[in-house]
Each structure stands twice: as structure tokens, then as C-alpha cells.
Amino acid sequence: MEIKPSPRNFSKKIEAGSEKLAIERLYAEMGSKHGLKRSKVKVLKVEQAK
Secondary structure: OOOOOOOOOOOOOOOOOOHHHHHHHHHHHHHHHOOOOHHOOOOOOOOOOO
């Protein structure tokens, strides 16, 4: 039997030159550190830090 983990909300600060690059870095980090595939990560919002 497979147990599906519940979705978790979080925020992450990533330095990048553009919004697209920041999302790519997020996918790479989530994949390498947590073993998640891109299809399992949902980016809801991207904001520029002040």
C-alpha cells in the first residue's frame, strides 16, 4: 500500500537574475535535496525580495 504525503506550503528565498531562473533553481534544489520530481512541486507565487 502506498501512502501519499499531504501537500506542504512553504516559502523559499532564492537569488537569481530572473523569475524563470529562480523557478529552475527551486526545482533543482527540491529534486537534489528532497528527491522530488518537477511534476510534484507546484510554484504558486514568485515575488521579488525587497
